[in-house]
Amino acid sequence: MSIFIDDELCTGCGNCVENCVFSGVEIIDNKAIITENCAFCGACLDVCPVNAILIESEEFKGDKIDLSQYRGVWVIAEHYQNIIHPVAFQLLGKGAELAKELEVNLTFVILGADFDDQLDKISLYGPDQIIYIKSPILKHYYSDLYVEALTDLINENKPEIILIGATPTGRDFAPRIAKRLNAGLTADCTGLEIDQNTRNLLQTRPTFGGTLMATILTPNSRPQMATVRPGIFQSPEKMKKNTEIKKIEYNFKEKDLVSKIVKVIDREKSTINLEEAEIIVAGGRGVGSKENFKMIEELAEVLGAELGGSRVTVELNWLDQDRQIGQTGKTVSPKLYIACGISGAIQHLVGMQNSEIIVAINKDRKAPIFKVAHYGIIGDLHEIVPVLIEEIKKIKNEE
């Protein structure tokens, strides 16, 4: 990749310098100069008023494949103790939108041992087809078997898009399959759309430590594979649908496996369920101290809400790690999210911006959290939160 400045067009206005988070451009003698820190992110291109900056990427030199052979959107499910992970249903919701735009079928793929009784229930989530790969050994997740069976199935059916949960299991098998298929895989997507002109999947995800959102394309290979964290998309409304069910019996042998599951140990169940919570009250550095967090806890308690926080509050040991919301924490989408003393850094926003209603309390009227908030309260949370608690208590007593 190369980047150029057209000296004749450049006016030295400095917009590029102001918008570069990498110190990748400087103004010398009234002209922009690219430095060795440039990360080719393209932020400078977007803000240059005279289009003086140009990024050239090398032409694709691999074998061109016939993209028109690939049709259909697939969602690959995962399960534990015969219960399908909710992210698979959330992906069916998004998958249906993509399939509709592309005018293709939506397929749900499940590998398991004992799902015959659940297939009708799964069809209510809207797939046109369910492919059920059945084998007694698939009661548990085996990386090798998933990679083997799914690679064959994909090669045979040629879907154009494959969506997988960005869970530890999905993150394990997705890249192995992508490598075998020589396909592009974008991890941890927060947005998926179709470019109607090219049928390419526009895969958006945070990048450069969350400072930028990048939209990634896989224009030259198929399928286009994406993983998505739980909670980013909504499960679809259930509906009656004539779903075609295709069952494929596999005769996997345990002796053929490279690894063997000897024992499955349940992790101690956390009582914290941020991903499923309908109301979340979250605190940030603005709360001030661990002691002050009691007030945030009380607000959560009167609302029947879960307690969450920004990464800073975890680093300061005010909250446990499993209450962190954001890029390196949980992704949540409650009906109500109350952010107290949280600035709204992009790494926090990607974890909560899909909440139905966001209320932000912050003393800085320019805090970025107000850009995503539906209701903003500008002021000191130490004055505002106690009033909220009292008012909610009053309303509850009146009921």
Ligand SMILES: Cc1cc2nc3c(=O)[nH]c(=O)nc-3n(C[C@H](O)[C@H](O)[C@H](O)COP(=O)(O)OP(=O)(O)OC[C@H]3O[C@@H](n4cnc5c(N)ncnc54)[C@H](O)[C@@H]3O)c2cc1C
């Ligand atoms: C790779 C990477 C991953 C990251 N992952 C995450 C993540 O998963 N989650 C996450 O949250 N962050 C994450 N971060 C950190 C993120 O960049 C921010 O630093 C962090 O979110 C800031 O937390 P904060 O909003 O609590 O603190 P600050 O940014 O310091 O904001 C505190 C806010 O409180 C307000 N305030 C102060 N006092 C009061 C008061 N008395 N009343 C009302 N308002 C007040 C201030 O005006 C300010 O807006 C990550 C960073 C990186 C680089």
